[in-house]
Amino acid sequence: MLGGKSIRILAKSTWVTLWALCLSVGSAQGAPQLAVIDTGVSITQELSGSVVSGGYDFVDGDFDPTDLDGHGTIVATIALRTAGYADILPIRVLGSLGGTAVDVNTGIRLAAERPVVRVLNLSLGSSLSDPGIARAVLASAQAGQVVVMAAGNLSLPFPEFPAQHAVNLGGFGIIAGATDSTGSIASYSNRAGDSKDVFMVANGTFEGFAPNDPSDSTIGSQGTSFAAPRISGAALAILNAAPHLRGDQVVEILFSTATDLGAAGVDSVYGQGALNLTAALAPVGGLAAPTTSKTDGGGVPVVASALLVGAAAYAFLQRNPKAKSALVLDQYERPYVVDLGKVTTxxxxxxxxxxxxxxxxxxxxxxxxxxxxxxxxxxxxxxxxxxxxxxxxxxxxxxxxxxxxxxxxxxxxxxxxxxxxxxxxxxxxxxxxxxxxxxxxxxxxxxxxxxxxxxxxxxxxxxxxxxxxxxxxxxxxxxxxxxxxxxxxxxxxxxxxxxxxxxxxxxxxxxxxxxxxxxxxxxxxxxxxxxxxxxxxxxxxxxxxxxxxxxxxxxxxxxxxxxxxxxxxxxxxxxxxxxxxxxxxxxxxxxxxxxxxxxxxxxxxxxxxxxxxxxxxxxxxxxxxxxxxxxxxxxxxxxxxxxxxxxxxxxxxxxxxxxxxxxxxxxxxxxxxxxxxxxxxxxxxxxxxxxxxxxxx
Structure with a gap:
């Protein structure tokens, strides 16, 4: 084993360490991708068609980031289930013996160099900070990526590293705490502390693989590791529908639509609150119908009064088939389809x-x-x-x-x-x-x-x-x-x-x-x-x-x-x-x-x-x-x-x-x-x- 700081996976009752090399890979173009910086990802039946090529295995130094541990596969599965559709880029930086800060650093930078990667999931952490990882995470944020990091599983009143670095990411970072089956903060989850403005919680339980998919009983079934991909998947779902959004806008949407828990407002336990995917995907602010060929923040508001027409002119809207699938935009210019006939009075x-x-x-x-x-x-x-x-x-x-x-x-x-x-x-x-x-x-x-x-x-x-x-x-x-x-x-x-x-x-x-x-x-x-x-x-x-x-x-x-x-x-x-x-x-x-x-x-x-x-x-x-x-x-x-x-x-x-x-x-x-x-x-x-x-x- 090579020397260096150890990085552990943040699944409860699980502790593995890994090591890696650095490798630069060119950028790609396509649909928004989620980079899973983890133990790799195995292509299970459920993940078939969702794992994209171009990943890398820093543990073995090859282009086959197959998961030999199971943790990264769970993370990817949760993200896919949350997003509904996902292009997942696997980057293996962790193995059964753990890993070094150098490997995590280079793995993050690999993802940061790819414009097509819009969300980064880090379900890992350490009790020690590392300036190289901090700079790599900052580079990811500066590349416009949403960086989601697990808070840690030590019941601490504050997040661990690198999650605690989210406050320095200029609105592109999210710390993921975990809730239990009752919806309360999980006993093992680290709390928001002074990072409350960039902290939110999500379900930290993994429900299991689909039938006929492999399962590994050595991997913990709960932890902030599994809360993070729910938030990452939600961010990807938003970007799948509205790829024009900046990463900080995605973070803003997730925070503003979160369900408030604990003390009213942003607090030191739950931070911004619990992930609310339904609210995050719903329109935020007023809806507007674009009346030109280019969206530039304009459009005509679609509100109840603006959709009231004279009775004499009402019938032609009801019978027009194209009015049944009209495009409208929310305040972030995310597209939604409405039936103008049904919302017109x-x-x-x-x-x-x-x-x-x-x-x-x-x-x-x-x-x-x-x-x-x-x-x-x-x-x-x-x-x-x-x-x-x-x-x-x-x-x-x-x-x-x-x-x-x-x-x-x-x-x-x-x-x-x-x-x-x-x-x-x-x-x-x-x-x-x-x-x-x-x-x-x-x-x-x-x-x-x-x-x-x-x-x-x-x-x-x-x-x-x-x-x-x-x-x-x-x-x-x-x-x-x-x-x-x-x-x-x-x-x-x-x-x-x-x-x-x-x-x-x-x-x-x-x-x-x-x-x-x-x-x-x-x-x-x-x-x-x-x-x-x-x-x-x-x-x-x-x-x-x-x-x-x-x-x-x-x-x-x-x-x-x-x-x-x-x-x-x-x-x-x-x-x-x-x-x-x-x-x-x-x-x-x-x-x-x-x-x-x-x-x-x-x-x-x-x-x-x-x-x-x-x-x-x-x-x-x-x-x-x-x-x-x-x-x-x-x-x-x-x-x-x-x-x-x-x-x-x-x-x-x-x-x-x-x-x-x-x-x-x-x-x-x-x-x-x-x-x-x-x-x-x-x-x-x-x-x-x-x-x-x-x-x-």
Whole structure:
């Protein structure tokens, strides 16, 4: 045996020493490799195809690093099982009699010289330090490799050498402590001590070889030797998926996703915590969809609000096959595949539902204050009472929480300068009220859940905004309405729009009225109420709309209503979007209904309607979906010219009934049946039933 410092394997109850020579081997190119600096690696059935050529045996001085001891084979097996796929470079520096610092030094330097080696596993240690090994480990870190070193098995309050040198590796080093079957620090494992910032733990138990693979009972079945390759394998798994990452980024991911154990935060026993492979492979930070051919830290965030689209545009995303495997990147630009259809949400295109819920949240309703002979100030304030919703959607729960963040006050100033002229300024109210076949509705509750179809479908997509309305009577049977609306509502995903509506109505007879609507809607950053910006964002849209409405009074208390509106939209592309080169977009909405009052009791209201909500009927767009990323960072995308026209045809059937019991209780029921909801062909029908009770105290 030659003289020199001895290096031992860090498997519990195992102590072998080895010796070696120095040999330089050229670098190689290929997939990320894990270098196992150990007793060599035998190609077992499980490791077949995972052990690469180019290794070296420093013990015997040849190119056959076959494991004659078993320890290195266990280390490689654990690393492979953790990574799922591994290219393992075996470097034999240990044998049954141990080894010298010179051999370990040269073995590490051999791995450091190979750019393809991205992770280094050192399941070995010594009670004595060696400057040559320290410099070799530093060279590995300076080469960009993740260096994982076992902490040692002497139950010390600090790691052994060379693990204790990890603090000097500039963020590229990890010390591996071991946990037992309970998940606590193993009794034999050295602790983090002052190296806590670069220390983490992992399971230190080896479960055994696969059936038909050789086993060596002389090798300990637990130790920090076997915790280290779990961390090495996790590092390799990260690099297999994202080879562009630097070694210090891999270490950062492993530490930031570790499960905290022991004292809160980084502590002197567990350091950063326990390896959490699932969290390490999951996205870190926000996801972004690359919108250019090269990743440079850019991209459009993929968050819930940015994946909310207008209901009219929702269907084309659901039917596009490439959207089912779109590439997105986390904050480290690691690629993930998502189904954009599944993570995209359609805006609830029935603001009447919001109005329904809001109307019952106000204890004070409206207060009218006369201001002279011509002006009236109306104020609505929020009630302090809670609204109890049974079996309702999370949407309303979230909406209620959002609304609590701002003063919930609505105001209206109206004036009547002359017999024929009236105007009204509204603050924080639904700008669509008062238009279309439904006309001016009660201020306390809505008539239909789908009332957008029967009012002004193209006057904005938020339930509240600021607006001005003017009515002018041209004669006893002809009336002109002009409305201007502005919506700037951060609670509705940054919705910003402005709209103009001109409506002329003519009373054909005492029972029949027809109205013509001309409208203009300008949306900033969205299409038909989608979120502002995001991967489906646009720069702006301008929609011109024309509609016809009718109302026929069968009796004093019963009327038939009808509405048809057609829109033509011009879209200006956004730079950071997956949608480009829009053609002209056509859309429509229509419906018929029956409204009645005093049906079964005084002042009750009944409604029955069939409607087709806003639906895109024509238009095309280039849809670019990122599909993959190569090792140099180039994004490979596919672009298709797709139709925006919906394959399905949503048809809504609904009934409503509102009535008052006594002076303090108001009851309302709403039933809505949606066939092919959101215009998704062959989708299951939705049935919604709401019962609302308001009690004044």
């Amino acid at each position: 359609a805006r609830n295109d029935k603001p009447g539902l919001n109005a329904l819920m809001n109307s019952f949240r106000y204890e004070n309703a409206w207060m009218d204050i006369p201001m002279g002979n011509k002006y009236t100030l109306s104020i609505r304030a929020a009630s302090e009472k809670d609204l109890r919703v049974l079996n309702a959607f999370d949407y309303f729960e979230n909406r209620a929480k959002q609304e609590e963040k701002r003063p919930d006050v609505a105001m209206s100033i109206s004036a009547k300068p002359s017999e024929n002229l009236q105007y009204r300024l509204d603050l924080n109210q639904d700008p669509r009220k008062g238009y279309g076949a439904l006309g001016i509705q009660s201020k306390t509750y809505t008539q239909f859940l789908s009332e957008r179809t029967f009012t002004a479908p193209y006057m904005g997509f938020a339930s509240r905004g600021n607006s001005m309305h003017m009515n002018y009577n041209l004669g006893s049977r002809t009336r002109l309405k002009l409305g201007l609306a502005n919506i700037n509502d951060g609670l509705d995903n940054g919705l910003q729009s402005s709209a103009m509506m001109l409506e002329g109505s003519f009373q054909l007879s005492d029972t029949a009225t027809v109205a013509l609507q001309l409208g203009q809607l300008s949306e900033q950053g969205s299409l038909f109420g989608g979120s502002s910006g995001g991967i489906f964002g646009v720069d702006n849209t301008n929609t011109s709309a024309v509609g016809i409405n009718g109302r026929y009074q069968i009796t004093d208390n019963v009327a038939i209503i009808g509405s048809y509106t057609q829109g033509y939209t011009k879209v200006t592309d956004a730079k950071n979007s997956l949608l480009h080169n829009f053609s002209s977009v056509q859309s429509q909405a229509y419906g018929m209904g029956l409204v009645a009052s005093n049906v079964w009791r005084q002042d009750d209201r009944f409604g029955l309607a069939i409607s087709r909500p806003l639906r895109i009927t024509g238009g095309k767009v280039d849809f670019t979906v990122p599909q993959s990323r190569d090792i140099t960072g180039n994004i490979l995308s596919e672009t298709d010219r797709v139709s925006l026209r919906s394959d399905g045809n949503e048809l809504d059937l609904e009934a409503s009934y509102n009535w008052t019991v006594g002076k303090k209780t108001h009851l309302a029921t709403y039933f809505l049946y949606q066939n092919e909801p959101l215009n998704l062909k062959d989708s299951s029908a939705n049935r919604t039933l709401y019962g609302v009770v308001r009690r004044n105290f």
